[in-house]
Amino acid sequence: MTTSTLTTVDPTTLEPIGDYPTHTPAQIDEIVEQAADAAATWRHEPFAARTAVLHRIADLIEERSAELGALITAEMGKPLAEAAAEVAKCAWNCRHVADHGPTALAATPLSGPDDAAVRIEYEPLGVILAIMPWNFPLWQLFRFAAPAIMAGNTVILKHSPNVTGCALAIESLFAEGRGDIRLLSTILVEESVVGAVSDRVIADARVAAVTVTGSTRAGAAVASSAGRALKKSVLELGGSDPFIVLDDADLGTAANHAVRSRFMCAGQTCIAAKRIILAESVIADFTHELVSRVDRITVGDPTDPATDMGPLARPDLVDQIQRQVDTSVAMGATVLAGGYRLDRTGNFYAPTVLADVTPDMPVYNEETFGPVAVLVSVSDDDSAVETANDTEYGLAASVWSRDIDRAVGVGRRIDCGAFYVNSFVASDPRVPFGGVKRSGFGRELGDLGMREFTNARTVWVSGTTA
Template sequence: MPWNFPFWQVMRFAIPTLATGNAVLLKHSPNVTGSAIAIEQLLVRAGFPPNLLTSLIIPEPEVAAVSEKLIADPRIAAVTLTGSNRAGSSVGALAGRAVKKSVLELGGSDAFVVLDDADVDAASTAAVKARFTNSGQSCVCAKRFLIAHSIAEEFTRQFVAKTRALTVGDPTAPDTQIGPLSRADLRDQLHLQVEKSLDQGAQLLTGGAPIDRPGNWYQPTVLAATGPGVTAFDEETFGPVAAIATAADDDSLVTLANSSDYGLGLSIWSTDTDRAIAVARRITSGAAFVNTIVASDPRVPFGGTKQSGHGRELATAGIRESTNVRTY
């Protein structure tokens, strides 16, 4: 499980898995080992038998070998992973080799599509929240902002102004809206993606550099003139960087939205709900949200398509991932 929501990411699979009669071996991210241990202790305090959920504390150089042995073990029935495409590809291959079920949630580059009849003020306000929540460190953060030509200038003006107004600071302070990134290597990778995008023709509208202060800080950044072939459009940017692209009409916006290896979530904005749904039906994603930002909610299934993974978490669909259908 990943570090970005270290309790929620575990609970969303652990609760239905345990409730359907399974036990769990948890390998959490190494920078949130304290959360892993706390979850294990919490379940015991709640009355679950000891070791029904067991945290595996494994030195990083040994993770690949241990994972392979675990997945191959006949006592292991299935595997679920939330993380990078590299890790997901490896775990999925091991599960396939062992003929075992897997649920893979591998991140995304969600499209935030604004049609020409949208409420620009509402859409731009939501766009800032959709991109910069958790300092942009979320698979369901909107990352590609695809705007109809006729409203692109006004949307961009408002989006940039609202991005510049974000409060960057101590994440424990109540008024802070942007905190640091989790690790220095992730900040450096994000900056490299921005620099590559600028070299490829993107335009820097605000931000674009690390912040010179102790910790792994990066300026809230907006890039314009992106599209297929630009790194910030093609890759997942796991931090506070937004990529704007424009298109002439609905058909072109659909083409842009589908021009991605990822297919997790979609947020689409229009004053005509039927039109928004019609456009959403033509875009491949695990979920579509109309006039609101993409979010995970225990009441609705969560998961992706294409390189964003397969299988579902949450809701009835997620509970059934932890079971086999049996016919009597």
């Protein structure tokens, strides 16, 4: 593999904004060696030192919030307000992990015989390879990396090529957070060789585990490589999240949250409300509430404060969403809003609402990664649950009802990693995040996320009553 160049492109103007040389195999080997050396040292650092680093990184994030937000917007098209919120969330996560990590990672005493002391100790695994996506270029990395590093691991980051500037900015933050130990290193490789490079790094004896956030296809490939190498893997993959509106829901509130969930980040989120499942009796009223709000979404330059939704991150994503919409409409879906790419420079697509959607349509049975809301009618709660579960994915779900017990009862019957009642789905540093079925396995965030990349080692000491 020879050195080549990664070029990032502004999705708003379609102009190149950065060129970055890729790493050679020898350079990647050196990065792995440095990460392993760092892990051997970092695992012995006390919690106080680890928390200090995370607080320092949080400080740096906050000091550079405007710069980091502008970089996110330039590379993947997120409006500045959304980018600023993402940056702030990364700082919050670092501080939360720093403040709560020592307790979550402390040895857990267990019951044993009277003459033995038994406990579980959470030991770091070592070097973790992180393969990350572009839609939340800082948050996706920090929600994994802060807990992993708090646990005593080090990280090698393989980020999406279109957010290479963000990847290097992240590397710089960690370098300044603790300059004498290389806690996080970035490898830059062409898209065409990502699979081969990932396989080689995962198989390397100096690498202990791998995590990937991305498509189901990418996750399956990484899990296969990890399985061959007998390495732990955590997969946070796609979703087709149901947003269930029962017949007694507050329709205005539900519509507000549906719009925010589905059209934030131009619909390019795994936990968006991708299938809005409606009780028959509220379809007309909810549809009116939803479409009236969608019609007010301002699409435009993401650096303009008046913009609600920016471009999609890449041209191929526009092509993909247009294919899904066109095929579904040809099969009988009704366009209530949008349904077309906007005739302007950039990767812009109109906020779209489709009704009369059936399970055979692409917008129902495929993951839609763009600004398209689909409406599905159901007759009762049982039908809502059946429809919600009618997918290969199982990331998250939300249920809307004035009757909390009823909503919780519906949510408990949905196959997913989390369900939210009267709230749209969002990741939060305080609670675990992850899915089931083809949405992946393992957990990020919360106490479970802090322990995910550790060896839960049993320690049994006989001859003591301590």
